Amino acid sequence: MSESTEAVNNVLGEENRALIAELTESLDIEAGLRDALRRAAPTRSTRGTL
Incomplete structure (x- = not known):
């Protein structure tokens, strides 16, 4: 693998990790x-008891 390909893969990997973290946080929220x-x-037991 060339250095440029490896550099692109590293950047994409970081972006993917950031997106996964953001999605996970959104799902948790x-x-x-x-x-x-x-x-x-x-609930059935509390309906109409204002």
């Missing part, structure tokens, strides 16, 4: 929001 909404949703 989404899962947290979904859990919070689920916990806050009225």
Whole structure:
């Protein structure tokens, strides 16, 4: 593998790792929001008890 090919692969690898980290963080946030909404949703036992 030439030096230039290796350099390109390194840059792409770093960009991919950054994108994966960003997506993982987004998924974690989404899962947290979904859990919070689920916990806050009225249940059968609490519906109509305002």
